[in-house]
Amino acid sequence: MNTEAAPVLELRDVRKSFGPIEILHGIDFALRAGEVHALIGENGAGKSTIMKILGGFIEPTSGEVLLDGRPAPYDSGAEAEAAGVVVIHQEFNLAPDLTVSENIWLGRELGRVFLDHRAMRAGTQALLDQLDSHVRPDARIRDLPVSDRQMVEIAKALARKARVLIMDEPSAVLTNREVEVLFRQIDRLRAQGVALLYTSHRLEEVTRLADRITVLRDGAVVRRAMRGELTEDGMATAMVGRDLQDIYPAKRHHAGELALEVRGFSVPPLVEDVSFTLKRGEVLGISGLVGSGRTELAEGLVGLRPASGDMRRGGVRVRIHSVREAAAHGMAYLTEDRKERGLLLDKTLRENLTLSTLPRFGAPFLSTEREEAALTRAIADFDIRAPRRDMRVGNLSGGNQQKLLLAKTLLSDPEIVIIDEPTRGIDVGTKSQIYAFIDALAAKGKSVIVISSDMPEILGLSDRVLVMRHGRLAGELAGERISETAVVRLVMGTAEEAAREPTHV
Amino acid sequence: MSDAALRPATGFRLPGLSALGPLLALILLVVLGAFLNDNFLSQGNVTNVLARSAFIGMIAVGMTFVITSGGLDLSVGSMAAFIAGVMILAMNALLPAMGVGVPLILVGMAIALGAGLLAGLGNGLLVTKAHIEPFIVTLGTMGIFRSLVTWLADGGTISLDFAVRQLYRPVYYSGLFGIAWPILVFALVAIAGQVAMRHTRFGRYCEAIGSNDKVALYSAVNVDRIRLLTYVLLGLLVGLATIMYVPRLGSASGSTGMLWELEAIAAVIIGGTALKGGYGRVWGTVVGVLILSLIDNILILADLVSPYLNGTIQGVIIVLAVVLQRRKTAA
Numbered sequence: 001m002n003t004e005a006a007p008v009l010e011l012r013d014v015r016k017s018f019g020p021i022e023i024l025h026g027i028d029f030a031l032r033a034g035e036v037h038a039l040i041g042e043n044g045a046g047k048s049t050i051m052k053i054l055g056g057f058i059e060p061t062s063g064e065v066l067l068d069g070r071p072a073p074y075d076s077g078a079e080a081e082a083a084g085v086v087v088i089h090q091e092f093n094l095a096p097d098l099t100v101s102e103n104i105w106l107g108r109e110l111g112r113v114f115l116d117h118r119a120m121r122a123g124t125q126a127l128l129d130q131l132d133s134h135v136r137p138d139a140r141i142r143d144l145p146v147s148d149r150q151m152v153e154i155a156k157a158l159a160r161k162a163r164v165l166i167m168d169e170p171s172a173v174l175t176n177r178e179v180e181v182l183f184r185q186i187d188r189l190r191a192q193g194v195a196l197l198y199t200s201h202r203l204e205e206v207t208r209l210a211d212r213i214t215v216l217r218d219g220a221v222v223r224r225a226m227r228g229e230l231t232e233d234g235m236a237t238a239m240v241g242r243d244l245q246d247i248y249p250a251k252r253h254h255a256g257e258l259a260l261e262v263r264g265f266s267v268p269p270l271v272e273d274v275s276f277t278l279k280r281g282e283v284l285g286i287s288g289l290v291g292s293g294r295t296e297l298a299e300g301l302v303g304l305r306p307a308s309g310d311m312r313r314g315g316v317r318v319r320i321h322s323v324r325e326a327a328a329h330g331m332a333y334l335t336e337d338r339k340e341r342g343l344l345l346d347k348t349l350r351e352n353l354t355l356s357t358l359p360r361f362g363a364p365f366l367s368t369e370r371e372e373a374a375l376t377r378a379i380a381d382f383d384i385r386a387p388r389r390d391m392r393v394g395n396l397s398g399g400n401q402q403k404l405l406l407a408k409t410l411l412s413d414p415e416i417v418i419i420d421e422p423t424r425g426i427d428v429g430t431k432s433q434i435y436a437f438i439d440a441l442a443a444k445g446k447s448v449i450v451i452s453s454d455m456p457e458i459l460g461l462s463d464r465v466l467v468m469r470h471g472r473l474a475g476e477l478a479g480e481r482i483s484e485t486a487v488v489r490l491v492m493g494t495a496e497e498a499a500r501e502p503t504h505v
Numbered sequence: 506m507s508d509a510a511l512r513p514a515t516g517f518r519l520p521g522l523s524a525l526g527p528l529l530a531l532i533l534l535v536v537l538g539a540f541l542n543d544n545f546l547s548q549g550n551v552t553n554v555l556a557r558s559a560f561i562g563m564i565a566v567g568m569t570f571v572i573t574s575g576g577l578d579l580s581v582g583s584m585a586a587f588i589a590g591v592m593i594l595a596m597n598a599l600l601p602a603m604g605v606g607v608p609l610i611l612v613g614m615a616i617a618l619g620a621g622l623l624a625g626l627g628n629g630l631l632v633t634k635a636h637i638e639p640f641i642v643t644l645g646t647m648g649i650f651r652s653l654v655t656w657l658a659d660g661g662t663i664s665l666d667f668a669v670r671q672l673y674r675p676v677y678y679s680g681l682f683g684i685a686w687p688i689l690v691f692a693l694v695a696i697a698g699q700v701a702m703r704h705t706r707f708g709r710y711c712e713a714i715g716s717n718d719k720v721a722l723y724s725a726v727n728v729d730r731i732r733l734l735t736y737v738l739l740g741l742l743v744g745l746a747t748i749m750y751v752p753r754l755g756s757a758s759g760s761t762g763m764l765w766e767l768e769a770i771a772a773v774i775i776g777g778t779a780l781k782g783g784y785g786r787v788w789g790t791v792v793g794v795l796i797l798s799l800i801d802n803i804l805i806l807a808d809l810v811s812p813y814l815n816g817t818i819q820g821v822i823i824v825l826a827v828v829l830q831r832r833k834t835a836a
Contacts, residue, residue, distance in 0.1 A: 304723065323725040333723070341723045344716045346783060355713055356724035358706045365704045408724075 005032045006069065008195040009054060009085060009164045014063030016049055021387065024049055025220045026063070031164055031195040036186060038198045038206040041216030042239050042399070042427030047199055050216075051166050054197065055087035056080030084163035088153045088170060090425070091339075094141045100124060101137040104156045127155040132181050146173040147290065154185060165189060166197040171205055172425050175290045175453075183209065201427060203232040217241055240429045247432035248460030249439035255463060256280035258314070259447040260331075260416055265309030267293070267300030270471040274309075278416065278447045283438060285462030286451045287487050293471035294451045295336060298418045302326035302333040327356070330415035334405060336424060336451070338398075342405045345394030349386060349404060350375045352393050357411045378407035383433060399430035406437060417441060418449040423457060435461060455484060467491055526829060527776055527792045530822075534799045541807040550802070552685055556677070558798040559687035560585075560746040565769040565790045566698040567739035571639075572773050573702070573785030574711040574735050575718060576632060579643040581743050582765035583651035584624050588747040589757035590654040592617040593665045605668045610676075617751075618744040624650070625740020629733035647766065655759035662758040670755040677752040687749040694742065699787040708785065711735060715782025771819065772797055775826040796822065 007030035016024040024046050031037050031054075041047050052058045053065060056074040065072040067083060074080040077087065094103050101117075101124040110116040110123075124137040133151045141149060150173060157165055167186075171179045186209060189196060198209055206213060213230055215223035215238040223230070223238040230238070260278040265271070271293040278284055286294050300307030303320040311318055313329050320326045326333070335341040343352050354361055354371050361370050378384060382403040386396060393401060402423070409417065422438065423431045438461060441448050452458050458465060464478045467490035475490040477483075538545040564581050571578050596613040603609045624646070631642040657663060665673065680686050702708035710731045713721040722728050751757070774780055775796055776789025797819055804812045 322727070323723060324727065327725050335723055340717070341719045344713055344720050344783075346716055347712070351709065351713075355709070355721070355726070358709060363706070365700070366706065366709065 005034070007032050007066070008068060009072070010064075010066040010069075011050070011053065011060075012064040012066065014050075014053060014060040014065070016053065016058070017061045022061075023219045024053075024060070027219075027221060029214060029221070031197055032212075033163075033195050034190055034193045035211045036190055036196045036198055036209050037212045037214065038200070038210035039214050039216065040199065040201075040203070040206060040235060040239060042429050045216040045239070045427075046219040047216060048168070051087060051168055051197065051199070054164075055085060055166055057087075081160055084161065085166070086157040086160055086162040086164070087166040088150075088157060088168065090168045090172065092149050092153050094149060094152060094156075096142040097140065099138050099140055100128075100135055100144075100152050100155075103141060103152060104159050108160075123159070124155070127158050130158070131155055131185055145291065147175055147178045150174060151178070151181075154182070158189075162194060164195045164197070167199065169199050169201065169425060171200055171202060179205075201425065203235050203428075206235065207232055215239055236428050239427065247428065248435055248456075251463060255282040256445060261310075261312040261315075262301070263310040263312075265297070265300065265307060265311065267296045267305050267307040271297045271300060271307075271468075272471050274468075274473050276466055276473065276476070278449065280415075280447055281442050281445045282463045283442050283448045283450060283461050285458040285465040286449060286468060287453075287455070287458045287465055288468035288474070288491055290453060292468040292491075294468050295420055296471070297468070298333055298420055298449070298451060301418065302331055304333070323356070327412050327414070332356075332409050332412055332414035332417050334409045334417065334419045334422070336420035338401055338405050339394075343393050343401055343408075346392055348390050349379075349384070349393060349396075350389070352404060353378055353408050353411065356408060374411065378404070378411070382407045382437070399426045402426055402434065403430070406434065410441075414446070416447045416449070418451070420451045421453065422450060423452075423454065431457075455487065458487065459484060527789055527796065527826070531792050531796050531799070534796060534803065538799060538803045538806070541803065541809070545803070545806060548683075550806070552688070554795075554798050554802045555688045555691075556685045558794050559685075559691035560750050561765060561768045561772060561797070562691045562791060562794040563694045563742045563746040563749075564739070564765060565772040565794050566694050566787055567735075567742035568769045569698065569702070569773050569776075569778055569785050569787050569790045570708075570711050570735040571739050572770070572778055572780060573708075573715050573782055574732055575715040575782030576639040576732060576735060577643060577770070578628060578639065578736065578739055579766045579770075580624070580628060580647040580650055581739065581769055582762040582767075583647050583649075583654065584621070584740065584743050585747050585750065585762035585765060586654045586757055586759070587650040587657075588617050588620045588624070588744055589751050589761055590657045590663050591620050592747065592751060593663045593755075593757055594657060596669055597666050600666055600669065605666075605672055607672075609669060610673055613673075613751075614748050617748050618741060621740040621742070621744025621747070622737060623740070624743070625737040626733070628740070629736030632736065633729040633733050651759065654757060654761065658758050660759065662756045664756040665751065670752070673752040673755070675752070677749060690745065690749060694745070695787060695791045698790075702785050702787045707731065707734065712783055712785055715779070715784070717783075768794075768797060771823045774823060777826075780827070793826075 010030040011027050014024060014027045015022060027050060029050065039047050039050065053060050055077055056072070056079060057077050059075065067073065067085070074083050095106065098106070101121050104124050104127065105120045110119045121137045128135055128137065131151055131154060133148070135144065135148045135151060141152065144152070150170060170182060174182060186196060186198070200206060211227050213225045213235065214221055215235060217239060257280055258277055259280045263275045265274045274297055288294050296305060299305045301311070303322045303326050311320070318329050320329060339345060344355070350371050353375050358366065361367055375389065379386070379389070384400050384403045384407065386400060393404065396404065419438065422434050438448055438450065450458070450461055459482060462482065464476065465482050465487055466476050467474045467487060469491065477486055544550055568578060568581065592613050595616045596609055599609060599612060603612070628643055628646055631637050632639050676686055681689060710721065710726050713724070713726060714728055714731055718728055772793035773790050775793035776791070777786045778784060778789060800818055800822070801815050804810055804815050804818070
């Protein structure tokens with residue numbers, strides 16, 4: 001790390017406006033060779049816009065983008081890649097029907113008239129070995145889990161000999177072990193002299209990786225720091241602009257009568273023989289690795305997947321085969337995949353908000369006034385910040401999308417709410433708001449199930465914790481027995497492994 | 506920022522350029538037609554154009570719902586021919602028992618609607634229950650209906666009994682307040698379609714499913730039932746169109762309704778409905794239908810270009826409409 005080194009890629013006094021609204025106000029920002037520069041800020045602070053400008057996807061309204069001190073010679077993502085500036089997006093840029101190898105060599109295939117499959121496969125294998133990845137070069141992207149796709153993206157960037165690598169929340173979709181591999185890889189790239197931009201909402205990752213930190217708030221740089229100058233608390237405070245008290249609400253739930261009783265519940269092919277109970281006014285956390293069957297269990301409960309087993313609401317056996325039947329029994333599920341399963345990104349806030357409760361808004365003719373009234377209420381109750389209320393939901397920031405999804409799910413006033421990854425990809429300020437909503441639900445006597453990969457979240461919110469492993473219930477913890485070590489032990493299945501993987505679950 | 510969002514949108518808002526585009530094209534065509542031929546705006550010609558638009562129009566309104574919810578139906582043209590064949594054969598067969606009279610016509614109409622409902626139900630069930638791509642399902646049924654009507658006609662023409670034809674004729678040739686029945690029925694269908702698309706749950710669900718069927722499923726929408734309903738509705742409208750069409754010629758053959766499916770789909774697309782679904786415009790479809798029949802009419806009246814080139818011009822317009830849509834989404 002050499003602070004005197006000339007920047008490889010630099011923004012000078014960059015401003016960006018969309019229509020009449022300026023969203024970046026004079027940003028100075030530089031990436032240097034052999035350095036990891038973390039860019040942090042709340043959702044909507046302007047991180048994505050800065051990354052898009054650096055990567056050549058959009059042009060600044062004013063200001064300069066400099067590569068090696070000269071105006072950047074590219075105005076598209078493809079030209080930027082050719083110049084060695086590679087962006088790894090949160091939504092991956094991979095062709096799902098092609099194989100890993102075909103994706104990595106896409107546009108630069110080896111061979112003259114005929115493709116040299118063997119050489120490309122060997123090259124791919126070498127890259128994947130370098131990444132300690134078990135992915136096969138011939139696997140189709142479609143068949144790979146999200147975490148493996150991320151590895152393929154990194155391999156692709158390596159294959160393109162990136163000088164500047166811009167990573168948009170790469171760890172958000174990775175499991176613990178994979179995050180470790182990612183970090184090792186980032187260390188290696190840094191040692192090779194690559195300039196890296198890293199964003200994450202997990203501040204402990206920033207502490208661990210970043211040589212330099214830039215904090216954004218509302219489109220302006222509010223803090224610059226070198227490694228060690230800023231604590232995680234300090235980062236959070238700088239991002240939010242106010243002191244953050246404990247972001248978790250105090251636990252004070254008094255669990256009431258039984259709301260749901262599940263016995264011998266199976267969701268083929270993964271979840272087997274799960275039994276648990278849920279009381280009124282309690283928050284039940286479900287922890288476990290990605291792929292341990294948490295989401296499958298939840299989707300089985302609300303009728304999104306075929307399931308078998310015994311389920312009782314208030315002592316009466318219920319059978320649920322669809323989300324509608326679940327809603328009729330007072331159950332609602334908030335998906336972890338808000339962009340693909342939660343919200344219609346090309347529709348407005350109003351159309352999204354009322355979609356699952358449309359029969360309440362008039363029959364046979366819908367009352368737009370009542371829908372608008374519901375939206376006004378939701379915007380106020382859930383603090384949804386939208387520049388315009390008739391905008392498309394896809395243009396909202398992630399945090400506001402999540403608040404809208406929460407408002408939509410709660411519009412049916414369910415007795416039992418299952419929230420899958422309530423705060424994935426969301427800034428710390430919005431997180432604490434969502435925790436407060438969850439807390440308020442429990443205080444009102446509703447039952448909440450929180451599925452989360454975020455350990456502090458599980459520990460901070462839950463009255464009881466269920467841990468899943470390989471599709472089965474590995475254990476249950478309550479009250480004093482809820483601790484990070486206890487949960488991690490159950491998650492990993494062994495005490496030894498647990499000791500090695502302390503943070504991410 | 507959130508203050509602006511708290512205020513409900515008020516006041517009149519102009520429709521976007523994408524909605525105005527087809528309408529402008531339609532107005533241009535009318536002006537062009539009036540300029541080229543004095544007879545263009547005569548009541549006779551206007552009635553002729555609108556009445557001929559009506560069949561495709563009713564089908565295209567139904568098609569709008571199918572496409573909006575992410576589906577497609579290629580079978581409507583041959584379905585119309587098949588329904589016409591069945592309807593005429595049934596009426597001829599019932600003639601000795603019932604005699605020439607209004608009841609016979611009514612039974613014929615009921616049979617047409619019933620056949621349309623069943624045909625749409627078949628398409629819809631294959632799409633939703635057997636999980637076959639709508640393109641494949643309706644490509645298959647398109648061939649089936651077409652060959653069935655050819656078989657029923659034994660390769661020739663199925664003709665309605667002459668006496669019945671005389672009684673049935675006014676359904677196409679007569680009207681109310683000087684407006685032909687097909688035009689009236691088409692107008693009613695269009696208005697009902699517009700209301701259903703914009704102001705009922707059914708329309709909203711169609712758009713939601715076409716926009717992202719997974720989100721719809723997770724939002725407690727009965728995706729399969731809505732999809733099925735769109736095909737059934739389209740089948741019924743094909744039946745209705747056939748009811749208005751049969752009195753025009755009084756016969757059906759293997760070439761009845763040829764290429765109607767493509768005209769209907771083209772009208773929907775020209776009208777601004779997204780082919781990939783999620784966004785439906787019934788008014789746009791009506792405009793699209795009128796544009797297509799006006800081009801036909803102007804070419805015949807104006808004698809500038811050979812009417813044989815009608816298809817070429819329609820094709821250019823369809824491609825142009827999609828190019829303009831793309832431009833809009835890219836911006």
